[in-house]
Amino acid sequence: MQITAEQTDALTELVNIGVGHAASTLNSLIGHKIRLVVPHIEVVSLDDVINNPEVSSSNDISAVSMGFRGSFNGNASLMFPIESASTLVCVLNDEPPESEQLDELRSGTLAEVGNILINGVMGSIGNMLAASLNYSVPSYHESSLADILGHEQNEAVLLARTNFFIDELRIEGNILLFFEIESFHALINAVDQALAA
Amino acid sequence: MITAEQFPLLDHISSGIVAIDRQSNIVLWNSRMEQWRGLDRAEVLGKNLFHLFPETDIDTIRKRIEQVLDGGPPVIFSSQLNHHLIQCPLPNAQFRTQMATVTWLEQFEIALFSIEDQTEQHKFIQQYKKSALELKLQLQQRQALETENLQLSAAIEQAGEAVIITNRNGQIAYVNKAFMKQTGWNATDVKSTVIYDALFENLTSNFPDQLYDMLNAGQTWQGRQNIIRKDSSSFPASISIAPIANEAGQITHHIIIQEDISGQIAIEEKLRNTQKQEALITLVGGIAHDFNNLLAGMVGQVYMASREVADMPKTAERMKKIQGISQEASEIVKQLLTFARQGEHHAKEFPLSSYIKEFIKLARHTVPENIALVHDFDSGSFAFRGDANQLQQAMLNILHNAVEACDGQQNGRIEIGLFPFHAAEHPHLLQKYPVLRHGNFAHIQIRDNGKGIPADVLEKIFDPFFSTKQLGSGLGLAMAMGCIRNHHGILDVESRPDVGSCFHLFLPTLMSRPVVESNHSDHTKDAACILLVDDDVRVLEPTKELLESMGHHVSLAKDGIEACEVFEQQSSAWDIVITDMVMPRMNGLEASQKMRELRPDIPVIYATGYDPSLVTDNTHSMPNSKLISKPFNPDELDGLITEMVAKRKG
Numbered sequence: 001m002q003i004t005a006e007q008t009d010a011l012t013e014l015v016n017i018g019v020g021h022a023a024s025t026l027n028s029l030i031g032h033k034i035r036l037v038v039p040h041i042e043v044v045s046l047d048d049v050i051n052n053p054e055v056s057s058s059n060d061i062s063a064v065s066m067g068f069r070g071s072f073n074g075n076a077s078l079m080f081p082i083e084s085a086s087t088l089v090c091v092l093n094d095e096p097p098e099s100e101q102l103d104e105l106r107s108g109t110l111a112e113v114g115n116i117l118i119n120g121v122m123g124s125i126g127n128m129l130a131a132s133l134n135y136s137v138p139s140y141h142e143s144s145l146a147d148i149l150g151h152e153q154n155e156a157v158l159l160a161r162t163n164f165f166i167d168e169l170r171i172e173g174n175i176l177l178f179f180e181i182e183s184f185h186a187l188i189n190a191v192d193q194a195l196a197a
Numbered sequence: 198m199i200t201a202e203q204f205p206l207l208d209h210i211s212s213g214i215v216a217i218d219r220q221s222n223i224v225l226w227n228s229r230m231e232q233w234r235g236l237d238r239a240e241v242l243g244k245n246l247f248h249l250f251p252e253t254d255i256d257t258i259r260k261r262i263e264q265v266l267d268g269g270p271p272v273i274f275s276s277q278l279n280h281h282l283i284q285c286p287l288p289n290a291q292f293r294t295q296m297a298t299v300t301w302l303e304q305f306e307i308a309l310f311s312i313e314d315q316t317e318q319h320k321f322i323q324q325y326k327k328s329a330l331e332l333k334l335q336l337q338q339r340q341a342l343e344t345e346n347l348q349l350s351a352a353i354e355q356a357g358e359a360v361i362i363t364n365r366n367g368q369i370a371y372v373n374k375a376f377m378k379q380t381g382w383n384a385t386d387v388k389s390t391v392i393y394d395a396l397f398e399n400l401t402s403n404f405p406d407q408l409y410d411m412l413n414a415g416q417t418w419q420g421r422q423n424i425i426r427k428d429s430s431s432f433p434a435s436i437s438i439a440p441i442a443n444e445a446g447q448i449t450h451h452i453i454i455q456e457d458i459s460g461q462i463a464i465e466e467k468l469r470n471t472q473k474q475e476a477l478i479t480l481v482g483g484i485a486h487d488f489n490n491l492l493a494g495m496v497g498q499v500y501m502a503s504r505e506v507a508d509m510p511k512t513a514e515r516m517k518k519i520q521g522i523s524q525e526a527s528e529i530v531k532q533l534l535t536f537a538r539q540g541e542h543h544a545k546e547f548p549l550s551s552y553i554k555e556f557i558k559l560a561r562h563t564v565p566e567n568i569a570l571v572h573d574f575d576s577g578s579f580a581f582r583g584d585a586n587q588l589q590q591a592m593l594n595i596l597h598n599a600v601e602a603c604d605g606q607q608n609g610r611i612e613i614g615l616f617p618f619h620a621a622e623h624p625h626l627l628q629k630y631p632v633l634r635h636g637n638f639a640h641i642q643i644r645d646n647g648k649g650i651p652a653d654v655l656e657k658i659f660d661p662f663f664s665t666k667q668l669g670s671g672l673g674l675a676m677a678m679g680c681i682r683n684h685h686g687i688l689d690v691e692s693r694p695d696v697g698s699c700f701h702l703f704l705p706t707l708m709s710r711p712v713v714e715s716n717h718s719d720h721t722k723d724a725a726c727i728l729l730v731d732d733d734v735r736v737l738e739p740t741k742e743l744l745e746s747m748g749h750h751v752s753l754a755k756d757g758i759e760a761c762e763v764f765e766q767q768s769s770a771w772d773i774v775i776t777d778m779v780m781p782r783m784n785g786l787e788a789s790q791k792m793r794e795l796r797p798d799i800p801v802i803y804a805t806g807y808d809p810s811l812v813t814d815n816t817h818s819m820p821n822s823k824l825i826s827k828p829f830n831p832d833e834l835d836g837l838i839t840e841m842v843a844k845r846k847g
Contacts, residue, residue, distance in 0.1 A: 066270060093277055105277055105322055108296060108315075112275035119261075119270045126269070135270035137298055 003158070003188070008041050010191045014125055015039040015160040019175055022120030023164060029113070030091050030166070037163040044159050049176075050146050054163070062106070063141050063148045064114020068122060070133035071190060072183035074157075076122055077176045078114040082142065084171040085110055091169060111140040121175060129190040156181050199224055199305055213295075213312035215283070216305075219266055221246045224307055233285035233293060233314070250283050258282070262299055265308045271300040276315045283312065294319035359434075359455040362441070365448055367391045367405065379434075379457050381427035392453065398423035398431045412440040412451060424455065432459045470656070478679075481661055482537030485530050490733050492530065493828035496523050497739025500831050504746060527828055532672045534826070535587055536661055536679035543586065546707065549579035549639050553615045556589060560596055560613065568600060568609035575616045579639040580707040583684045591680035594673035595643050595700045601666070602647025602698060614642040618703055630687045633703060638686070641702040649694040658690070725749045725842045730760040730776035730785065731804070736827065740775075747835045757783025761791045768795040772842045778805035789822075800841035804829065821845065 003011075016039050023034045062085035065077040080088065089109045090096065115138045126133050141148050158179040165172045179187050199216070207214045208228040216225035226241045234241075246262075247254040253262070258279070261272045274282050274297040285293040294315045299308050353360050359376035363369050369387045377383050380396070387395065393405050411418050417439040423431045434455045441450040503516035557572050564570045596611070603609030618638040620627055627633055650658065657663045659678040664671035681688040685705050692698035727749050731737045734755075741751045754760035757780055764771060774792060776785035789801045800821045821844070823837055 068270070089277075104318055108275040109277040112273045112278050115271070115273040116261075119264065119272060123264060123269050132268070133270075134303065135300075137271050137300060138273055 003041070003043060006195075007188055007191055010195050011041050011160060012039050014128060014191065014194070015041070015121070015162060015177060017128070018121035018124035019162045019164070021124045022117040022175065025116050025120045026113070029116070030088070030169075032091075032166050032168050035165045035167060037165075039160050039162040041158070041160050043156060045156050046149050046178075049157075049159060050149065060142055060144055061148070062110055063143075063145075064111055064118065064138055065141070065148065066115070066118050066122070066138040067136040068133045071129070071131035072133075072179055072187040074177060074179040074183065076118045077148070077178075078117050078173060079145075079148075079176060080110075080171070080173040084173060085142075087169050087171050088113065088166075107140045107142075111138055114138055114140065117175065121177070125177075129187075129194055131190060158184055158187070199307065211314075213283075213285075213310075213314070215246075215310040215312065216302075216307040217246050217266075217310075218307055221262075221266070223249070225309075230283075230285075230312070234283065235286070252284050253282060262308065265299045265301045268301055268303065271298055273298050276319055282310070287316065359453075359457075361392060361453040361455065363392055363451045363453065365409075365450065367393050367451065370450065376455065379426075379432070379455070380424060386427065396425050398425050408438065412438065413448060415440060415442075415448075421458070432457055433462055434458060474660075477661055478537045481533050485533040485537060489527075489530050489534070489827050490736055492523060492527055494733075494735035494739050496520070496527075496828040496831070497736075497743045499523060501739065501742050501746060523828070529672065531826075532590070532676040533661070535590070535683065536672065536675040543584050544582055545585065546580060546582045547585055549581045549615060549641070549704065549706070550574065550577060552581075552585065552588075553613070553641065556592055557613060559589070559593070560611075563593065563596055564600055564611060568603045568611055571610065571612050573612060573614040573616075577617060579615065579617075579704075581639065581704055582707055583704070584680075587680045588684065591677035592641070592643070592702075594677045597673060599643055599645035599647065599698070599700075602645050602649070604647075606647055608646070610646045612642070612644040614640075614644070616640045616642070626689070630689070630703075633687065637706045638703040639706050641704065642699060643702075644697065644699040646697040649696055650690075650692040650698055651694055655690065655692055659688070725772035725838055726770055727751045727838070728754065728760060728764055728771050728774045728776075730754045730757065730774065730780070730788065732756050732777060732780040736777070740829070743829075743831055743834075744775075744838075747831075747838075749838065756780045757785060757788030757791075760788045764792045765795065768792070771796070771799060772845070773800045773802065773838055775802045775804060775838075778803050789819075798845055800845055802834075802837060802841070 016036075019036060019039065023036055027034050060082055061079050062082055063077050063079045065075055067073075067075050085106065089106050092109055092113065093105070118138065122133070122135070125131070158181070160177040160179075162175045163172070164175065204225065207225065210227070211229065213230040213233055214225060214227040215223060215230055218224050223241050223244055223246055226236075226238045230241075231237055241249065247259060253259065258274070261274075264270075265272055274295070276294045276296045279295075279297075281292050281295040282297040283295070285295070287293060296313045296315050298311045300311070301307075302309055354373050356373060356375055359379050360371075360373040361369060361376055362371040368389045368391055370389075372382070372384050372387060382396075390396075393400060393408070397404075408418050417437060419435075419437045422434055422436050424434045425431045435458045436456075437454045439452050439454075440448040441452055443449050499516055499519050503513055503520065506512040506516060553572075553574065557570070560570060599611045603611065616639075618633065618640040620634055623633075654665060658674050660671070661675035662671035663675075678688050681702055681704070687701075687703040689701045689703070690698060691701075727744055729737065729741055729744065729751050730753075731740070732755055737753055737755070741753060744751045752763055754763050757776075760774070760776065761783070764774070774789060776789060778785040785803055785805075789799075789803075792799055792801075798821065801819075801823075803822065803824045804827050805824070821841065823841065825834065825837065
C-alpha cells in the first residue's frame with residue numbers, strides 16, 4: 001500500500017483543519033490554550049501502533065472512540081493518559097485538582113468531551129470530502145491500548161495521529177483516526193477530488 | 198411520516214425517547230417522557246423542540262443538535278456537563294439528571310434522542326463527594342490531633358524537669374527522660390511502683406491520704422521533698438502534683454513534675470553564709486575600731502607615763518611591759534581589722550616568686566624538724582601588688598594550721614607551691630569562683646598530710662572566733678580570708694579527714710614589668726608646727742602630749758570644720774596636719790582638701806582604722822599624704838613627721 005507525498009500532505013492538511021476545529025471547541029470549553037503538533041500520517045499495523053511509545057504506554061489509558069462507515073470506514077479516537085484525563089475532568093467539573101473521582105463521573109464527562117472533539121474532526125473532514133458517513137454512538141473505555149483497539153491487530157490501517165498539549169494543566173493527549181485499508185482507495189479518491197476542486 | 202404507533206416497544210423501555218424531524222418538530226415522545234415531563238404525547242407531537250423546550254434553545258446545545266440533523270455524527274450530552282437536556286421536574290422541584298445521546302437515523306430522516314435518567318446516580322455521586330469531603334476533613338483533623346499528640350509527648354519526654362504520670366493510686370505509669378537522668382531509675386524499674394512509698398524519702402504516714410484528699414478536690418499539691426535515687430542516695434526536689442481528669446470529670450491519673458533543686462539550695466546556703474560573713478565583718482570591724490581608739494589613748498598615756506617615771510626603774514620596767522602587752526593587743530586588733538578589711542594596707546609591687554622563697558626561709562623557723570617542708574615552684578616572677586606583711590601573716594596563719602594538723606602524725610609533710618593558674622584546667626573552680634575567669638592569677642598552695650578537717654568543721658573555719666583548739670583565738674584563718682579578699686584574691690580549701698588539707702590562694706598578678714623597690718633616705722629631725730584633728734578626746738589629748746614630748750608644737754581641733762577655721766587663721770605657720778578620717782560635720786579628707794586650697798603643699802597624715810578603700814583611693818592620688826593606723830607606734834609617727842616636713846622644706 002503506497003500513498004504519495006502529495007496525498008500525505010493533503011491528508012495532513014485535512015486532518016489538521018479538522019483537529020484545529022476540534023481544538024478551538026475544547027479551548028472554549030476549558031479556557032486554556034491548546035498546543036497542536038502537526039498530524040503524522042502513516043500506513044501501519046495496529047501492532048505497530050500499540051508498540052509505539054509515543055501513543056501507548058504500559059499504563060492504562062482513557063479513550064473515547066466512535067466508529068464510522070460509509071464512503072470510507074474507520075474509527076476516530078481521543079486518548080489520554082489516566083492522569084491527564086483526571087485533570088481534565090477536574091477542570092471541566094470545577095473541582096480541585098487531585099480530588100477523588102468516581103468512574104461514573106469521569107466516563108460521562110470524558111465521553112461528552114471526546115464526542116465534541118471527534119465530531120469536530122469528523123464533521124470537518126466529512127464536509128470537506130463531501131462524504132456520506134454513518135457513525136456509531138461514542139463509547140468510553142479505560143484500559144490498555146491493545147484492549148481498546150480490538151483483536152485484529154495485524155490489520156494494516158492508515159493512521160492519522162495528532163498529539164496535543166494543554167501546557168498550563170500538564171495535560172497531553174492524542175487524536176487518532178484509523179481508516180480501514182478496504183476503504184483506503186475511497187478515501188484517497190475523495191482526497192484527490194478535494195484537491196482537484 | 199413516522200408515528201409512535203409504529204414503535205410500540207418504545208413505551209416499554211426505561212429510557213426516555215424523543216425524535217425530531219429535519220424541521221426540529223417532535224415526531225416521537227414515548228410514555229417514559231410523558232411520565233417524566235408530565236406532558237401527553239398529544240400535547241407534544243408536531244411541536245418544535247426548541248420552542249416547546251426553550252432549555253434546548255441555547256447555542257451550545259442547539260448547534261450540536263443541528264449538526265446531527267445535518268447528518269453529522271451522534272452527540273452526547275453528559276449529566277456532568279449539562280445536568281439535563283429536557284427539564285423533567287421531580288417532586289422536590291429539582292430536575293431529573295439526564296444523559297442524552299442524539300443520533301441521526303438516515304433511514305427515517307429523524308434525529309433520535311435517547312435520554313437516560315441518572316438522578317439516582319447523581320445523588321449517589323453527590324453523597325459520595327460529601328462523604329469523601331467529610332472523610333478527608335476527619336482525616337486532616339485526626340492527623341492534626343496526632344501531630345499535636347506527638348508534639349506533646351515529645352515535649353514531655355524531652356522536658357528539663359522530670360515528669361511522672363501515675364494512676365490514681367500513685368502507681369507509676371510513665372516517666373520521662375529527665376526523671377531517669379535525675380534518679381538513675383529506668384522506666385521498667387519503677388513501672389507500677391507506688392511512687393510515694395518507693396521514691397519519697399521520710400514520708401509521714403498520713404501524707405498519701407492528705408495528698409489524695411487534695412487531688413480528689415481538684416487541687417494541686419506543691420512542696421519540697423527528698424527523692425531517693427536508684428543508688429539509695431537522695432536529692433531535694435521541688436514537686437508539683439496535679440490530678441488528670443477524663444472527659445466525665447473523673448480523676449484517672451496524677452501528673453508529678455519534679456525539679457532537682459540541690460543546686461538552688463547550695464546557692465541559698467552560700468548566700469546565707471555570705472550574709473553571715475558580712476554581718477560578722479560589720480560587727481568585728483565596729484568592735485575593732487572602738488578598741489583601737491581606746492588602745493591609741495592607752496599607748497599614748499603609757500608612753501608619757503614611762504617618760505615621767507624614768508627615775509623609777511621598777512615602774513619604768515612595768516610600764517615597758519604594759520607597752521609590750523598593748524603592742525600584742527594591737528596585733529590582735531590588726532588581725533581583726535584585716536579580717537574586716539579595715540586595716541592599714543601598705544600596697545607595693547613585688548614579685549611573688551622571690552617573696553615565696555623568703556617565706557620558705559621564715560617557714561623553716563616555724564615548722565618543727567619532725568615535719569618535712571618541701572616546696573615546688575614554677576618558673577616566672579608573678580608580679581603582684583599588695584601588702585607584703587599582711588600576706589605574710591595570712592600565709593603564716595595557714596602554715597600554723599598545717600603544722601598543728603601534722604602534730605603527732607608520722608611522716609608529717611607540708612608542701613608549699615607557686616604555680617600559674619590555668620583557668621581551662623579547673624572548670625569546677627571557675628564554676629565556684631567566676632571571678633577567676635578574668636585576669637591572670639598566681640596559685641599558691643599550702644598542702645599538709647595531717648589529720649584533715651571534718652566536713653561540718655570545714656564550712657566554719659574562716660569564721661572569726663571559731664576554733665577547735667582550746668587556746669585558739671579563732672582569728673588566724675579569718676584574718677587570712679580577709680587578707681586574701683582584701684587583695685581581690687580567692688582563698689579555697691579542700692580537706693579529707695586522715696588524708697590532709699590543701700589551702701589554695703589565688704592572687705591576681707600584674708602585667709610583667711620590672712619591680713622597683715623604694716629607697717628611704719634619712720632626714721634630720723626638726724621641731725614641727727602640727728595641727729592635730731580628732732573627734733575623740735581620748736585620742737586627742739594623749740597624742741598631743743606624745744607629740745609635744747617629741748619636741749613638736751601642737752594645736753588641736755575636734756572636727757574638720759574647726760580644723761579649717763584654726764588652719765585659716767595662720768595658714769603659712771603649719772608644717773603638717775595629722776587628722777582622723779571619720780568625724781562628724783566634716784571628715785578628714787574634706788578638711789585637708791579645703792586646707793590645701795590655701796596651702797597646696799601642706800603634708801597630711803591620715804590616721805584611721807576605718808574604711809580603707811575610701812582612704813586609700815583618695816590619699817594615693819594626693820601628693821604628700823600618708824596613711825597610718827591607730828594606735829600609733831610613737832617612734833614610727835615621729836619618723837614620718839620628720840620625713841614629710843623635711844621633704845616639703847626640700
